[in-house]
Amino acid sequence: MAFSNKSSYILRVTLLLVVSLVICEGRYPSSFNKRGFVTTRGTLFVLNESPFLFNGFNSYWMMHVAAEPSERYKVSNVFRDAIAAGLSVCRTWAFADGGDHALQMSPGVYDERVFQGLDFVISEARKYGIRLILSLVNNYNDFGGRPQYVSWAKNAGIQGDDDDDFYTSPIIKQYYKDHVKSVLTRYNTITGVGYKDDSTIMAWELINEPRCKADYSGRMINGWVQEMASYVKSIDSNHLLEVGMEGFYGDSMPEKKQNNPGYQVGTDFIANNLIKEIDFATIHAYPDIWLSGQSDHSQMHFMQRWMTSHWMDSRTILKKPLVFAEFGKSSKDAGYTVSARDTFMSTVYRSIHNFAKSGGGFGGGLLWQLMGEGMEAYHDGYEIVLSKTPSTSALILGQSKKMTLLAHVLSRP
Structure with missing residues (x-):
């Protein structure tokens, strides 16, 4: 097609502007990249105005390993393997409080080295096109967690009784808020993008598996979450x-506590997730631990009931998406x-897949957990090394394809 000189000039300038925007998109994402953030609409996750369904994984260890530059290839290898299996969301830790590394x-x-x-x-x-769910503190003492925060307060002369002071002490709550601010306002030294402006991050997680012995009703944790x-x-x-x-139920709907695995942990799945600022709900399930000694059939029956109950809650009560954020077999x-x-x-x-197909609710699942070869020091029994387990890799890829196809089907008018 022929162009006049003026038209050709305008075309060249336009192309240069487009290329410049693409190059700058990673460094200046606030307007150009706004549509790239995962959002929610009712019980669906949405990306660029279309339903976003996914298959994903946990790899909690990533920051810890990447703090040593010579070990970073392990992170790259797992992301590469994950993409080959169609996995598009990764949940990992954005905390390591006190202690080594x-x-x-x-x-x-x-420690700036660890932050890097x-x-x-x-x-x-970002390079591999994987979305991240970043957790901000641990309930347990692995990588510091609540116990470390309480210990810091005690060392500063703050009187307290136990780890549940994490939820009520003004000093400890301020420690946590300061950490949240440090992470969310961080500028990435590699991409130049502020964390709070980076659409690579799908979501923040307040705390991994909150539990509270001081108040089993769920009200203490509810106040902290709010x-x-x-x-x-x-x-x-x-x-x-x-x-x-x-996913443990609490006192707000006591009739639902029959779905718990025989005990409570101080959370209230309904009340905690009804908080306006919470965008989606999560459940975890380890029937091999929670129902230790029971048959595989009994454990699987519990799992099905656990998933069904929370799926129905997400659709009818919470009206928010649900993610099965941890599951595995050791x-x-x-x-x-x-x-x-x-x-x-x-x-x-x-x-x-069936729940997602039957009216929304479930956005996806995150298996626990993916690792690469040569990471035996991190093995916990649940690890999956895709290069060593072709049958599991094929299974994961099959689920990824089903969830992607279903997203396309749901996006049709």
């Missing part, structure tokens, strides 16, 4: 937010085989 060495004091490890994880996820969720949203309105819950279980694990995962995957 800490991100936060003491309240508000950070998290920078690398985010930049690498305060912290409001604080997160005051800093970052771009990203989704979730609590990090396992090689340390009696009678474990890869085939048994594949059967377990296949059942979970089939349920997630």
Whole structure:
């Protein structure tokens, strides 16, 4: 097609502007990249105005490993393997409090080398097109968690009784808020993008598996979630937010406690997730631990009931999406085989897909957990190394394809 000189000039300038925008998109995302953030609409996740369904994974160790530049290839390898299996969402830690290789060495004091490890994880996820769910603190003492925060307060002369002071002490809550602010306002040293402006991050998680012995009703944690969720949203309105819950029911709807695995942990799945600033709900399930000693059939029956109950709640009460954020089967279980694990995962995957197909609710599942070769020091029994388990890899890829296809079907007018 022929152009006049003026038209040709205009075309060349336009092309240069487009190329410049593409190049700058990673560094200046606030307007150009706004449509790239995952959002919600009712019980659906939405990306660029279309339903977003996914298959995903946990790899909690990524920042810890990436803090050592010579080990970063392990993060890249897992992302590469994940993409080959169609996995598009990764949940990982944005915390390591006190102790060796800490991100936060003491309240508000950070190891820049470890923070740059998290920078690398985010930049690498961006490169491979994987969305991240970043958790901000642990309930347990692994990587510091609530116990470390309470210990810091005691060392500062703050009187307290136990780890549940994490939810009520003004000093400890301020420690946590300061950490939230440090992470959310961080500028990535590799991409130049502020964390709160980076659409690579799908969501923030307030705490991994909150539990509270001081108040089993769920009200103490509910007050903490409300305060912290409001604080997160005051800093970052771009990203989704979730609590990090396992799914245990509390006192707000006592008739639902019959679905718990025989005990409570101080959370209330309904009340905690009804908080306005919480964008979607999560559940975890480890029937091999929660129902230890029971038959595989009994454990699977519990799993099906657990998933069904929370799926119905997400649609009819919460009216928010639901993610099965942790599930797996341990090689340390009696009678474990890869085939048994594949059967377990296949059942979970089939349920997630069927629930998503039957009116929304489930957005996807995140298996626990992916690792690369040569990472035996991190093995916990639930690890999956895709290069070593072709049957599991094929199973995961199959689920990824089903969820992607279903998203396309749901996007049709």
